[in-house]
Amino acid sequence: MIKNYTDVAPIIKYIRSIIIFNYAIFYKTLRMFCVSSNKLRQKRSYLITGGKMRVYLDNNATTIVDPHVFEVMEPFFCQKYGNPNSLHQFASDTHKPLKEAMQKIYAGIGASNEDSVAITSCATESNNWVLKSIYFEYILTGRKNHIIVSEVEHPSIMATAKFLETKGCKVTYLPINSEGIVEAHTVRDFITDKTALVSIMWVNNETGAIFPIEEIGAICATKGVLFHTDSVQAIGKVPVNVKEANVDYLTMSAHKFHGPKGVGALFMKKDQELTPLLHGGSHMGGLRSGTLNVSGIVGMGKAMEAAIDALDFEMSEIKELRDRLEDAILEIEDTFVVTPRAKRTPNTILVSFRGIEGEAMLWDLNRAGIAASTGSACASEDLESNPIMEAIGAEADLAHTAIRFSLSRYTTSEEIDYTIDIVKEAVKRLRSISSSYAYAPTGHNDGPNTNH
Numbered sequence: 001m002i003k004n005y006t007d008v009a010p011i012i013k014y015i016r017s018i019i020i021f022n023y024a025i026f027y028k029t030l031r032m033f034c035v036s037s038n039k040l041r042q043k044r045s046y047l048i049t050g051g052k053m054r055v056y057l058d059n060n061a062t063t064i065v066d067p068h069v070f071e072v073m074e075p076f077f078c079q080k081y082g083n084p085n086s087l088h089q090f091a092s093d094t095h096k097p098l099k100e101a102m103q104k105i106y107a108g109i110g111a112s113n114e115d116s117v118a119i120t121s122c123a124t125e126s127n128n129w130v131l132k133s134i135y136f137e138y139i140l141t142g143r144k145n146h147i148i149v150s151e152v153e154h155p156s157i158m159a160t161a162k163f164l165e166t167k168g169c170k171v172t173y174l175p176i177n178s179e180g181i182v183e184a185h186t187v188r189d190f191i192t193d194k195t196a197l198v199s200i201m202w203v204n205n206e207t208g209a210i211f212p213i214e215e216i217g218a219i220c221a222t223k224g225v226l227f228h229t230d231s232v233q234a235i236g237k238v239p240v241n242v243k244e245a246n247v248d249y250l251t252m253s254a255h256k257f258h259g260p261k262g263v264g265a266l267f268m269k270k271d272q273e274l275t276p277l278l279h280g281g282s283h284m285g286g287l288r289s290g291t292l293n294v295s296g297i298v299g300m301g302k303a304m305e306a307a308i309d310a311l312d313f314e315m316s317e318i319k320e321l322r323d324r325l326e327d328a329i330l331e332i333e334d335t336f337v338v339t340p341r342a343k344r345t346p347n348t349i350l351v352s353f354r355g356i357e358g359e360a361m362l363w364d365l366n367r368a369g370i371a372a373s374t375g376s377a378c379a380s381e382d383l384e385s386n387p388i389m390e391a392i393g394a395e396a397d398l399a400h401t402a403i404r405f406s407l408s409r410y411t412t413s414e415e416i417d418y419t420i421d422i423v424k425e426a427v428k429r430l431r432s433i434s435s436s437y438a439y440a441p442t443g444h445n446d447g448p449n450t451n452h
């Protein structure tokens, strides 16, 4: 007979342990199921929904998170959630993973321990930080008054440069050549003794054009000018090494290489640390205060490691898929590609379809479940011509018809076959209703650099 709590306590304890045990098994099984089904989904990155295939070819805008990245991030939400700066075990639990993640980030770009890598919230922040710091350190103090950028930088550089012009900074916007590339000699031509910084992207986000960063870095080093490169579209697609490229500052963003959104970084060479961006604490060596985004940093470390491991795959298998898509597109009359393949990242095609508004093409593709872009995601809400096509001086009917397809290591062969069929159908349909094309088909593909 049960008289008091002591009599029932062992029973309650027993039942509780069974519940906890079963819950643990249930939770683990559920987690394993989620991770493995996620992996399966990743393997065939398209989904069949309602009989419609979905194909993601907008990887220069953002990428799917690698399931391994997701897996390593997960414990830092509900288990290891301590503030790394606190003085207890919850904090200590984060120290080793943070250190290992930072080592992976340093290793991924060839940085040494004396250099600094400050974690930021995105590449836009890193780019703003560099330019505005140079303004504080050099322009405002009157030591120098000039910076050089290319005319095809991402808006986070362009808009910041324009803002600094309103504050008295002189800015040179370097032209690109007919292949969409900034030539190194133009950098040399425009450097003066008043130049504080050269900022040129490693890879262009629209065309995938690879700029001669090592040559530009060497020129800047010889001339004693600081050199920043936005490597957002380069990481995981081409080898990136800050030492070989003589880089003083380098920007990156995890969500462009299968890491999480909301985390980026800024590399600063030894002895070239910038003005602190956020004051208020000792985080990031006092350069950028604010409680660390532990899961994000751990995720970016893993994503960097995976991107480096997958580099050969990217440069061979993805390139093969990209080339197959491009060959098929270029078989269509009146299609044009700007940058030769050998001078581009292996995943990107920017192609113009004469007579077809880019947005109309996107609409047809989207209806068939295919995601592509008319240019950088930040600008694609505006019905404007493509800035690269404008910069190379392309005719208006080409500049308005550019579509960017950007692949990733999750793109499959079936997806490319499907895309080829849909693109051909869309071109046929849209040209049949295009008044401009009805009057001006050229019937061949003699646009800029088509046969590369």
Ligand SMILES: Cc1ncc(COP(=O)(O)O)c(C=O)c1O
Binding pocket: 060, 061, 121, 122, 123, 124, 125, 154, 156, 201, 203, 204, 205, 230, 232, 233, 253, 264, 376, 377, 378
């Ligand atoms: C070359 C380049 N720089 C910077 C950015 C901005 O990246 P984030 O979204 O991390 O701010 C992008 C995004 O498209 C980009 O392509």
